[in-house]
Amino acid sequence: MNNLESLGWKTDSTINEESVARVLTVQKGIYRISDGELEYLATLSGKFINNAQSSLDFPAVGDWVEVQKLVDEKKAIINGILPRKSQFTRQAAGNKTEAQIVAANIDIVFIVNSLNHDLNLRRIERYVLLAYESGATPVVVLTKKDEASTEVIEEAIASVHEVAIGIPVVAISSITREGIDELLTYLPAFKTGALLGSSGVGKSTLINALFEREVQETKSIREDDSKGRHTTTHREMFLLPTGAMLIDTPGMRELQLWEGESAMEATFQDIEQLEDGCRFSDCKHSTEPGCRVQEALAEGELSEERFQSYRKLQRELAFERRKQDMKAKLEEKSKWKKISKHQKKHYKYK
Ligand SMILES: Nc1nc2c(ncn2[C@@H]2O[C@H](COP(=O)(O)OP(=O)(O)OP(=O)(O)O)[C@@H](O)[C@H]2O)c(=O)[nH]1
Numbered sequence: 001m002n003n004l005e006s007l008g009w010k011t012d013s014t015i016n017e018e019s020v021a022r023v024l025t026v027q028k029g030i031y032r033i034s035d036g037e038l039e040y041l042a043t044l045s046g047k048f049i050n051n052a053q054s055s056l057d058f059p060a061v062g063d064w065v066e067v068q069k070l071v072d073e074k075k076a077i078i079n080g081i082l083p084r085k086s087q088f089t090r091q092a093a094g095n096k097t098e099a100q101i102v103a104a105n106i107d108i109v110f111i112v113n114s115l116n117h118d119l120n121l122r123r124i125e126r127y128v129l130l131a132y133e134s135g136a137t138p139v140v141v142l143t144k145k146d147e148a149s150t151e152v153i154e155e156a157i158a159s160v161h162e163v164a165i166g167i168p169v170v171a172i173s174s175i176t177r178e179g180i181d182e183l184l185t186y187l188p189a190f191k192t193g194a195l196l197g198s199s200g201v202g203k204s205t206l207i208n209a210l211f212e213r214e215v216q217e218t219k220s221i222r223e224d225d226s227k228g229r230h231t232t233t234h235r236e237m238f239l240l241p242t243g244a245m246l247i248d249t250p251g252m253r254e255l256q257l258w259e260g261e262s263a264m265e266a267t268f269q270d271i272e273q274l275e276d277g278c279r280f281s282d283c284k285h286s287t288e289p290g291c292r293v294q295e296a297l298a299e300g301e302l303s304e305e306r307f308q309s310y311r312k313l314q315r316e317l318a319f320e321r322r323k324q325d326m327k328a329k330l331e332e333k334s335k336w337k338k339i340s341k342h343q344k345k346h347y348k349y350k
């Protein structure tokens with residue numbers, strides 16, 4: 001196994017692996033990257049910056065980048081980004097239509113909620129949708145198991161299963177360590193996970209828990225690791241002692257919906273299935289006769305809250321799409337403006 005593989009790299013003979021590295025943190029144009037052996041502080045090449053069209057073209061935590069290493073100085077220059085397997089975006093600050101990339105190449109998304117507060121099922125639905133949109137696999141984590149009664153735990157798991165259909169749910173305690181091993185079965189070595197969840201649900205405590213025991217256990221093996229891999233806790237992409245990676249970026253809290261047609265279908269499979277039973281294929285599920293959705297609502301088979309949440313997310317997505325269409329049109333316009341200006345200029349000097 002080469003060093004890159006320890007960061008989750010899959011061997012690719014079409015790429016010169018000597019010049020590949022992964023982005024661990026991003027801070028004001030400085031990228032801390034690793035090739036699995038050494039870390040480098042990298043900047044973007046001039047050509048890269050010139051070619052970038054939007055903020056999505058810039059590297060994010062988790063990206064694989066093509067670099068030129070200056071080994072002696074532990075510095076590097078980033079020339080390009082390798083194709084992303086998945087990506088999380090949010091709205092760029094100060095720009096209502098531009099997406100900004102928060103993290104890339106995430107395999108598993110942990111949707112973290114705490115058992116000692118009211119479970120917000122609507123938020124879970126939203127996060128499930130986001131996970132599917134990004135291209136990652138969702139897992140729901142219920143924290144602070146030590147503070148909840150068996151009854152509360154069972155009830156919480158059952159209600160999450162209802163809104164997160166077919167998605168694993170794990171109840172854990174970072175204090176008693178209950179459930180931690182089960183959680184790790186969803187994050188195998190060389191895979192990259194990300195934590196999604198509100199403030200205070202226990203994400204940092206979980207990361208610490210994931211480090212502690214393993215650090216003890218693996219200490220003898222990695223004691224001579226002069227890079228101090230186990231003590232660095234300020235990174236955004238953590239290299240866990242199990243060999244897996246975990247991303248906890250603050251930006252993950254402001255994730256936005258982007259264009260999730262198929263993600264909606266995956267998230268609301270129950271409703272999509274009911275819709276197939278409506279008499280009219282363009283049924284709006286309000287007053288139409290033979291509406292299977294209304295029937296399920298009346299019979300309590302589908303909860304009103306979940307249906308409203310579905311509606312709300314649908315509206316939001318439609319809004320996002322309109323915004324993006326508008327943006328595309330404006331860009332097209334300004335492109336033509338530039339071209340005609342350019343032509344006028346040429347004309348003058350001819
Ligand atoms: N009883 C109990 N308390 C926990 C557990 N995990 C976290 N806590 C407590 O919950 C509080 C918040 O935990 P954090 O890990 O800081 O939460 P966070 O999600 O990282 O919060 P932000 O960093 O603000 O996003 C702290 O007081 C923790 O000690 C747990 O498993 N059991």
Ligand SMILES: [Zn+2]
Nearest residue numbers: 278283285291
């Ligand atoms: Zn209907």
